[in-house]
Amino acid sequence: MHERSPGPSLAATRLPSPASLLLLLLLSLSLLAGRSHGWWCREDDEGCSLMGFRGDDLPVTGGGISEKGRFSYGFASCAGKRASMEDFYETRVDDVDGETVGLFGVFDGHGGARAAEYVKKHLFSNLIKHPKFMTDTKAAIAETFNHTDSEFLKADSSHTRDAGSTASTAILVGGRLVVANVGDSRAVVSKGGKAIAVSRDHKPDQTDERQRIEEAGGFVMWAGTWRVGGVLAVSRAFGDKLLKQYVVADPEIKEEVVDSSLEFLILASDGLWDVVTNDGKLLPWSSQ
Template sequence: MATAASEEEVAARSLLAAVQRDFAGAEGQPRPQNRSVSRDEAEGELSESVLRLLGGRGGPPWLSACLVRAAVQQTLQADLDLFAEKKDDVEGQENDVPNEDFLRFDALLERCLTCLQEISSQWQTQLPPPPTTKRNLYVSIHAIRNTRRKMEDRHVSLLEFNQLFGFTDGVERSYFAVFDGHGGLDAANYAATHLHVTLARHEELVSDPSVALKESFQRTDAMFLKRARRERLRSGTTGVCALLEGERLHVAWLGDSQALLVRQGNLVTLMEPHKPEREDERERIESLGGCVTFMGCWRVNGTLAVSRAIGDIDQKPYVSGEGDVSSHNLNGSEDFLVLACDGFYDAVSSSEVPSLVLGHLQENDGNGQRTAERLVAAAKEGGSSDNITVLVIFLRDPAKVLENFLTNGSGEGEPLFDFGGEGVEVSSDHAG
């Protein structure tokens, strides 16, 4: 019988062979939409594209992340002037915005895929060593369009954050995010592509993650506003993200997507959403010359029901792109973390979440699969007609969470991340 190590090696070599087979020759190369990206956007756009291409080919996720990092790095270390496309008069760009140098993304991606093939061939001879990890997480994800015409939510789950960005300092990191777009898909797509890249490249991520998160929201907003000006985009997105860094949890947000933590079966409030009716938000908006009015719900200038978001170029500065951050020590008794958009929280109160998750575990003998699906169903049953996205990140074995709750309502004494299998269950129903 093959050992776990040899099984992983077989899976790794199978992925490398798939890259060689599927991208062999020009006919095997995908045909991206011919568009331009700024130099600041290149890493995020390439990483997202290559991750998607590798996503359906199996193999260890850490190896996919390492392949993406190596191929993107090699591509960006080349002379990018070869891909440059000078935009002297970009349609929709404001006169007071300086011109930028843009890169032809189709040519850039073609080069990146060539690098990917070359690296895969080299690694067939000598596989990189797998990461050593003490943190094993189980992530359940479910997203639906519901009754809305379009699906404008996006989510990110990066268990392999260190491998994707080359961190080797021994501190384990994982990143999760939910973005709830409005007025179109562009802002949510952009944030889901670029925020974690901006965070990874922030100069203070290692020394002060909370500062890095806060400033990464602002930088991503500024980057998107540049694209919005040149492409005449009007969309926006709220967002909430969680960075697990060693035994610390950092949560950053703007708008009304939310995160909550459950410890020993009890709710731990991590944040307060940004809504126009909050007294401090109302005062901020009115001090800038805006107004908050009630039109079915409280709205900024009679339009948006959130007071902070990435994008929404027509509502800046009243709708702020500045996020808030909270940081928390993890002591080993945490059960799970939930990230979700307002389509969930408008129909399910935070106080209901622990019992819903624990009830699902009890009904399924401690099996955490489809936990997010159960929460989404609760929101639909509660009357939500909005897009709904839910991420549940179990910080301990779901069976242990249930066992401890049933015996004494406490997870005290159980080691953090003490279960044997790492996995991600992802289900989505964009058709509603």
């Protein structure tokens, strides 16, 4: 079955203007609070508190700033009740053909950490090496996602247990913000004071996803939630070799112009979005 990771990895990006970007992979506590001690994830085997679920444990946090301060970023990642963490994140600032490029991603593993860890290590390295990265960024992203997926499946062929991972990514190239998503992690921007999802959660019960799966010879059934083959609760992912015919790594890509109306970006795994809305309001069951 699809094992969502033990806690959320998240990312947020503040984008006041093309000349002065503030990229945050860390959600503001005040934004999500409603409680003085911080926001909470669902308190089951996948939930956690940003302030630390296990005793005094604290989340992994950090951040950085690009050369000349064009953008900065922060990040946070914390585990829930499970013994191991299956979420990963990546933050990179690279010089590509004389252009400063920001690459940010959240990778939510299931069936173990192997796929998420591999995608973290290789996806962006593969992307910036793509010959079309600067000239046709969307095409480069689409080809790199599928190439990285194929390479992981080859590297993981000796394992009998399936492993997979989502990928919610944001690439800053010049005055463009390119968001590419596979799976049910999510990217949300604040634009003109409104929270807008700029990615779609890939779930098997979506009409087009179900049709694609069934046309490929698969099926979707209810098993606590809608699942591909009664097993996996996401319809797109890296890895998952036994379901690869149906569970593809084709990203959906959306581009935003970075201007004064684009205030910040959030990337987060479903450990967050299961309990808060896009604009940071706690969902009713989050306190149960």
